[in-house]
Amino acid sequence: TFITKVAQGRENLDTAAVHDVGAGRVWSGSRAKILDLVDEIGGLHHSINIAKSAAGIEAHQEVNILEYPRAESPFEKMLKGKKVQTRIELMDEIFPGWEKVMAILPVFLDDQPYLIMPYQIEIK
Structure with a gap:
């Protein structure tokens, strides 16, 4: 206890x-x-x-501080408990074009070199 x-x-x-x-x-x-x-x-x-x-770490040495549980972002709080379709509709309303940003986001989270085209092909 x-x-x-x-x-x-x-x-x-x-x-x-x-x-x-x-x-x-x-x-x-x-x-x-x-x-x-x-x-x-x-x-x-x-x-x-x-x-x-x-822990035997010198006072001047920088360390990473992790919070548990991880704090929710305002967007996570806003979308929490919503159905998938409702979430998509809210995102469309708040951030028009969010799907395009999400499509290239992994590139910015990786240290690898990439070529990003200055346009996006959309097939309807």
């Missing part, structure tokens, strides 16, 4: 003590420090530097 994991990471608190201190409450950073629930107070960059140090 979460309480067990917290207790395993705290030298001065066992599971019962963590439960008593926590009990579903949310503490400010400074109060959590007093209660021995956290080691340090800092922001995201400070936390990243601590994680880098623990």
Whole structure:
């Protein structure tokens, strides 16, 4: 459980003590420090530097930060739960010509050289 994991990471608190201190409450950073629930107070960059140090990565070395779950784009949120035909109709309305852009998009996501014709043949 979460309480067990917290207790395993705290030298001065066992599971019962963590439960008593926590009990579903949310503490400010400074109060959590007093209660021995956290080691340090800092922001995201400070936390990243601590994680880098623990992983043997130098502080100046750049790292990639991945968010899980990946945040949805505004378009994904807008189209979420819509039927395929509705999605296509919305895309046609918002971005006329989106199909042409999507047709060449893979080219920009690849490091290979390509030749793109200055026109597109459309057979009806």
